Amino acid sequence: MSRVSSHLLELSLSAQRFHHLLKACIAGRDLASGRALHGLYVKSAVPPSTYLSNHLVLLYSKCRRLSLARRSFDEIAQPNVFSYNALLAAYARDYPADVSRCLFLQIPAPDLVSYNTLLSAYATEGRASEALQLFSNMRHLGSDMDGFTLSSVISSLTNGVDQLHWLAISSGLDSYVSVNNALISAYSKGGNLDEAKQVFEEMGFSRDGVSWNCMIVAYGQHREGPKALNLFQEMVRRGFEVDMFTLASVLTAFTSVKDLLGGEQFHAQLIKSAFERNSHVGSGLIDLYSKCGRILDARKVFEEVDEPDLVLWNTMISGYSLNDEFSEEGLNCFREMQRSGFRPDDCSFVCAISACSNLSSPSQGKQMHALAIKSEFPNNQISVNNALIAMYSKCGNLKDAHRLFKRMPECNTVSFNSMIAGYAQHGLGNEALVLFKEMIDSNYDPTSITFISVLSACAHTGRVEEGQDHFNSMNQKYGIEPGEEHYSCMIDLLARAGKFEEVEELIRTMPFDPGSIGWAALLGACRTHGNVELGAKAAEMLLQLEPSNAAAYVMLSNMYASTGRWDEVSTVRKLMKDRGVRKKPGCSWIEVEKRIHVFVADDVSHPRIKEIYEFLEEMSRKMKQAGYVPDVRWALARDNVIEGETRLGHHSEKLAVAFGLISTGEGVPILVVKNLRICGDCHNAIKFISAIVGREITIRDAHRFHCFREGSCSCGDYW
């Protein structure tokens, strides 16, 4: 008799043995042995028992093998409530709460654990109303509750925590540490740091490690970096065990206040601990470094982590797309992740799609879209679709953005925000405002981000009164306090429309100083309207805030040039030179046949550069026939006076447009992206070109979209 079969015989003798071995597999998460055991159990003479089979479900559930868990469950002839609960636990971990709910409803007689498990599923998704509903149902049915129940319900909440806090006290369940921990988190999430602190303090000696972690997180959420650090140090002094949660939370606190220095010091301490190469801690570090603009340091951390998990990859991809100019690396990282055997989740897609948006790469964006459709996410897809809407609109493709928006089975406030922002950036003020109305009518709550789009849509289309109405409604109707960006939009709105008295009044009465964005908007508008006095004032304020902001000098000198004040022009240029401020080189790019082609001014490096210049020559002739006059004012402040006209012809955006036109088929619309704002002369020239070649040319500059068609631009020259 072979060894295996003797083993089998031995095993077949006793269900007891199966039980013990299976338990060991479950405890050790040993999937391989567990499966082997499963095979033996099926073949053995041991009569199938619900009790043993429940353990199989449990094994697969703990090893996160959902389909195996489901199959084992289905093979149970008479599942009992334990069988259901074991499967429900698996569902609650990996499936959306709705799926767990479906299973829950099939349980003939759910017990307390069934309720608790479903409640925890609701809690992870923050579905407060469902959790409360279920909670009241179970109490109605006379079911008891315990510490598990309360901590789950509490952690699903962001408001109305007080009532459950009271319930916890009156029922005596506040003796559970986890109930108090849940209270700290819930209060903090709801913005009530004081209450959270109160609970933490009243816990006294009953605090456990998690309590400290909760409180550190609370400080991080309220951007109290130093307090979080202090608490951490006290925790260490008192001898509590520090784990990866603690360390990651401290890092988040540094990140929340962008304290790179403190974060770096903490990192140095971490290296001495055993957590330096831990994936959770690594994610925290990567997030810190990439949000502080130190993407290379982030990558270094990433390389050092021992066992990268999906979140670590996601954090890295997100870091790359947060640092715009590393978007290409972000996409490479996404592919690298796939090659390493990770299945991207909804978050991976959101980050990668946002990288495609930064690049304005329609082909890669489409590819991501296709891939996202093929992957079935356990989580809902709203966030992915929201990212896709932003991507399509940043790739100049509002039609697809809107089609997607319309087809979404379920959408949220962010979906509306993305779509409205798309319209606003494209200068389609009417569409943006109509959609905003639709949003309100459908009872989606606008956020402060919604209003940035709404106000900028008004500004871009010269709707002064409507903009003012919306601005006033923010506080009065929706209880949203206007911030710096909203005031900047208002400054922009009024100044563009030439209402300078109103602008000055607004600036006088607003609750804080306009930031750099506000002053820049004012300066830009003063340049357009030739209001040199006010413009100079705005420039002075702007340069005080950002003395090395090259764009500010350029705008100022443009303003002087356009009013013929040549002395001031040279003063500004000298100032710039003295301060060592260099203009960021303008560059433009275009995707043709899935490849991105980048151009700088006077570029000679492109393989087809000769054809490009020839094409521009030809265009130049035809444009002059059609009445185009080069606007050298745009050259004066930027380039050499004498060479002005020739150099204007060779701005990066013109080169990219020319290349796009000669390398794509007739009638095909093209999209060019520029890192700075489009130059006024190019804006004018491209209008002519669009008419001459009969093509739709879209330029996405640092500010917004310009869609040129038949000799005019979608911005209506109002920019």
Added chain:
DNA sequence: CATACGTAGG
């Protein structure tokens, strides 16, 4: 036999 509180990404 099963369930909860705290972490990283958007």
